[in-house]
Amino acid sequence: xxxxxxxxxxxxxxxxxxxxxxxxxxxxxxxxxxxxxxxxxxxxxxxxxxxxxxxxxxxxxxxxxxxxxxxxxxxxxxxxxxxxxxxxxxxxxxxxxxxxxxxxxxxxxxxxxxxxxxxxxxxxxxxxxxxxxxxxxxxxxxxxxxxxxxxxxxxxxxxxxxxxxxxxxxxxxxxxxxxxxxxxxxxxxxxxxxxxxxxxxxxxxxxxxxxxxxxxxxxxxxxxxxxxxxxxxxxxxxxxxxxxxxxxxxxxxxxxxx
Amino acid sequence: xxxxxxxxxxxxxxxxxxxxxxxxxxxxxxxxxxxxxxxxxxxxxxxxxxxxxxxxxxxxxxxxxxxxxxxxxxxxxxxxxxxxxxxxxxxxxxxxxxxxxxxxxxxxxxxxxxxxxxxxxxxxxxxxxxxxxxxxxxxxxxxxxxxxxxxxxxxxxxxxxxxxxxxxxxxxxxxxxxxxxxxxxxxxxxxxxxxxxxxxxxxxxxxxxxxxxxxxxxxxxxxxxxxxxxxxxxxxxxxxxxxxxxxxxxxxxxxxxxxxxxxxxxxxxxxxxxxxxxxxxxx
Numbered sequence: 001x002x003x004x005x006x007x008x009x010x011x012x013x014x015x016x017x018x019x020x021x022x023x024x025x026x027x028x029x030x031x032x033x034x035x036x037x038x039x040x041x042x043x044x045x046x047x048x049x050x051x052x053x054x055x056x057x058x059x060x061x062x063x064x065x066x067x068x069x070x071x072x073x074x075x076x077x078x079x080x081x082x083x084x085x086x087x088x089x090x091x092x093x094x095x096x097x098x099x100x101x102x103x104x105x106x107x108x109x110x111x112x113x114x115x116x117x118x119x120x121x122x123x124x125x126x127x128x129x130x131x132x133x134x135x136x137x138x139x140x141x142x143x144x145x146x147x148x149x150x151x152x153x154x155x156x157x158x159x160x161x162x163x164x165x166x167x168x169x170x171x172x173x174x175x176x177x178x179x180x181x182x183x184x185x186x187x188x189x190x191x192x193x194x195x196x197x198x199x200x201x202x203x204x205x206x207x208x209x210x211x212x213x214x215x216x217x218x219x220x221x222x223x224x225x226x227x228x229x230x231x232x233x234x235x236x237x238x239x240x241x242x243x244x245x246x247x248x249x250x251x252x253x254x255x256x257x258x
Numbered sequence: 259x260x261x262x263x264x265x266x267x268x269x270x271x272x273x274x275x276x277x278x279x280x281x282x283x284x285x286x287x288x289x290x291x292x293x294x295x296x297x298x299x300x301x302x303x304x305x306x307x308x309x310x311x312x313x314x315x316x317x318x319x320x321x322x323x324x325x326x327x328x329x330x331x332x333x334x335x336x337x338x339x340x341x342x343x344x345x346x347x348x349x350x351x352x353x354x355x356x357x358x359x360x361x362x363x364x365x366x367x368x369x370x371x372x373x374x375x376x377x378x379x380x381x382x383x384x385x386x387x388x389x390x391x392x393x394x395x396x397x398x399x400x401x402x403x404x405x406x407x408x409x410x411x412x413x414x415x416x417x418x419x420x421x422x423x424x425x426x427x428x429x430x431x432x433x434x435x436x437x438x439x440x441x442x443x444x445x446x447x448x449x450x451x452x453x454x455x456x457x458x459x460x461x462x463x464x465x466x467x468x469x470x471x472x473x474x475x476x477x478x479x480x481x482x483x484x485x486x487x488x489x490x491x492x493x494x495x496x497x498x499x500x501x502x503x504x505x506x507x508x509x510x511x512x513x514x515x516x517x518x519x520x521x522x523x524x525x526x527x528x529x530x531x532x533x534x535x536x537x538x539x540x541x
Contacts, residue, residue, distance in 0.1 A: 052427055074429045082427040092527055093295065094477045095420055103417040107429025112410060139475045159428050 002029040004065070005163050005195050006051060011059035013046050013219075020046045021057070021219045028197065030162065033189050033209050036199045037230070038216035039240050044199045047216065048165050051197065052082050064162070078108055081161030081194075083152050085171045091141035097151045098123060098136040104158035119158070126154035129191075130184055146177035153184060157192060164188070166198045170205055182207050203236060203255050215239050231255065266500060274394055275386040278453045279492040279510070281394075285401040285446045286462035287488025288408060291481055292439055294467030295419045300353035301338075301440075302463030305447040306456035307360040308334040313451060314367035324396070327451055331444030334360070339437040384455030386506060393453060400449040404442050408481060411435060416477050458507045462488055465514040472518075472525035487517050 006028040013021040021043045028034055036044050049055035053072040061068050068076055081104075089095075101123040102115050109115060115123075127133045130150035135143060140151065149169055156164060166185065170178040182205060189196055189209040198210060206227070213230035215223035217239055223230060230236075231253045236244040244257050266272050293301055312330030313323035334356060342349040408415065417425035418435045425432040443463075450459050466487040470480045495510030502509075522528070 054423065054426075074431070077427060077429040080427065082424065084423070087421065092471055092475075093420075094471075094475050094480045095416070096475065099416065099477070100420060103420055103425065103430075104428050106413050106417040106425065109413065111414070111431075114413060155424070155428075 002031070004028070005030050005032075005063070006197075007060075007062045008050075009060040009062075011047075011050060011057050011061060013043075013050060013055055013057045019219055021050070024059070024221055026214060026221070026224070028163070028195050030195055031193060033196045033207070033211060034198065035206055035210045035213045035227070035230075036197060036216060037201065037203055037213055037239070039201060041218075042201075042216040043219040044201070044216055045167055046219075048082075048167050048197060048199050051163070052080055052165055053077065074107060078159065079162045081156035081159045081164045083149075083156045083164070083166045083169050085168045086145045086149060086173070087152065089141045089148070091139070093139070093141050095140050096137050097132065097140050097143060097147075098127065100140045100151055101127060101155045101158055104155035108159060123154070123158055126157055127151070129187070130154045131180075144177075146173050146181060149173065149177075149181055150184060153181075153188065157188060162194055164194050164196045166196060168200055169198075170200070170202070178205055203231060208252075228253070263497060263500060271387050271389070274389045274391070275506075276493070276496060278386060278389050278394055278397055279496050279506070280489050281397045281401045282450045282454045282459070283462060283466075283488035283490070283492030283510075284485050285397070285404055286450065286459055287466035287484045287486075288401075288404050288481060289443055289446055290463050290465065290467030290488070291470065291484050292419070292443075292467075293463050294471055295480075298349065298353065299464050300350060300357055301443060302447070302460045304334060304338070304353050304357040304360060305331055305443050306451065306459050307357055307364055308444070309448040309451040310456050311360045311364035311367060312448070314364050314371065318367055318371060324393075324448060324452055328445065328448040330360075331448045332441055335437070335440035335444045339433075339440050343433070384451075384453050384458060384507060386453060389453055397449050397453065400442075400445050404446060407438065407442060412478070419477070454510075455507055458510055461511040461514055462491070465511075465518050466491070469514075469518045469521040472521040472527060475527065487514070487521075491517055 004027055006026070008024050008026040011021060011024040012019065024047065036047060038044050046055060050057045050061065053068070053070050053076070056070045063076055063079060102119065105115060105119045109119065124133060124136065127136050130153055132147055132150045135147060140148065143151065153169070169185065170181050173181065185198070186207045186209045189207065198207065200206065211227055213223065213225065213227050214221060215230065222239060223235060231246050233245045236246070236255060242257060244255050246253050246255050267276065293299055308331045309327035312327035315330070316323040316326030319326070338352070338356065341347060341352055414430050414435050417428060417430045418432045422432050422436065447459055466484040469487040470483040473483055474480050491514035492510050495513040496506055498504065498513060499506040499509035
């Protein structure tokens with residue numbers, strides 16, 4: 001039986017009287033690839049922030065069977081990798097792509113230890129896997145949005161997490177780069193032994209390996225099931241309050257609207 | 259021109275003044291890396307006013323002004339840390355509010371101070387020539403602690419400067435590093451207040467870091483260039499002040515600004531960035 005990595009029981013987030021999330025139950029097992037889909041303001045990023053330990057919440061959250069609050073021990077943090085939406089970085093900021101990837105290992109290495117030779121080698125291997133090894137020593141702020149996102153993925157994987165959180169990693173990228181980043185995420189899902197929570201509002205841009213979808217609407221979970229049932233026209237129509245149809249091409253399901 | 263400077267350097271008060279000024283340059287310049295990269299220039303003004311307000315309150319209550327300045331600086335750091343972590347207040351607004359509040363306290367203290375105001379005004383401009391060995395020892399100790407902090411936690415500092423949230427998610431004790439930084443800022447500012455004065459501290463908490471930002475993409479070199487710019491501006495400023503018989507604080511600030519202007523004009527980074535923009539435009 002697969003070990004459970006993350007469980008949420010009746011999790012809610014309230015901010016200045018607004019209920020951002022309510023009654024969320026969720027269980028994610030090892031190596032599971034789960035998409036979190038919903039319209040703007042559905043609570044997707046809030047859910048990811050709760051799991052990452054950036055947001056106060058009520059209810060129960062267990063990571064690897066251990067109850068956690070939003071304050072996490074170093075050990076608990078090391079298990080969860082996080083890739084935000086495209087990072088804005090000052091072009092003059094003194095950090096190279098390689099050094100940015102190395103920050104992913106800064107916590108794991110512990111205090112008073114400079115990055116070890118094997119961590120540096122692994123950082124280069126990951127940059128190579130993300131097809132940006134040739135940019136390793138360029139200032140991070142000089143890279144394009146897509147290149148920065150690939151560096152961000154490499155940084156999160158260098159941390160060696162058991163659970164990877166991806167918060168709209170393809171937002172604000174042009175279509176060809178979005179596709180390239182999605183393929184890399186698929187590659188990560190295939191090669192690295194980790195569970196992934198992938199947040200998006202774009203149901204036409206889902207990685208091929210993603211098989212389970214959780215849908216959020218107004219802070220509540222409204223669907224949790226297989227991708228085929230999720231991408232049925234009526235489920236999406238209810239979720240987005242807009243008439244949507246789905247069709248298949250080359251074995252893949254697409255969504256269209258007027 | 260050299261002879262009178264060498265002769266002046268044979269007097270212990272001048273030696274102490276030079277050493278204090280160089281230590282101030284080094285400590286403020288190291289901090290300026292954080293101030294510039296975390297985009298918090300107001301932290302310098304807030305801390306110098308906290309130290310100033312504390313010192314004025316110390317004069318009122320007959321406590322050692324350095325000690326009361328240090329206490330108020332550390333209190334400011336203790337308030338600033340948790341408050342700036344709240345998502346409902348922007349840190350720059352918070353610093354603005356704290357700064358004006360502390361300025362109000364300082365002026366209130368000045369208003370009710372019955373003794374001569376000269377002591378309090380000295381805190382603005384400093385009094386380099388009346389330094390004791392104890393003042394110098396405090397300054398040296400604070401500078402050494404700051405330098406050790408940068409060397410020992412360089413890896414964590416880089417992660418925090420890059421992105422606090424990502425550093426936290428990677429298991430870096432980012433809150434400890436950030437709060438330690440605020441406390442060290444408080445300690446450096448209060449240690450320097452009586453010697454070089456609040457106005458000079460503020461200038462040195464921004465200019466050397468801004469100078470280094472023009473010159474390097476490497477964080478290690480960034481610290482070195484910033485420290486060198488701070489020490490150089492202080493040393494050369496004092497020499498200018500002696501040669502041209504002008505106030506030392508003003509000479510140091512103007513030298514630091516000159517260094518920044520030179521770095522800005524000859525910045526290889528600016529040229530590189532311009533080149534990148536042009537290349538992207540052509541594509």
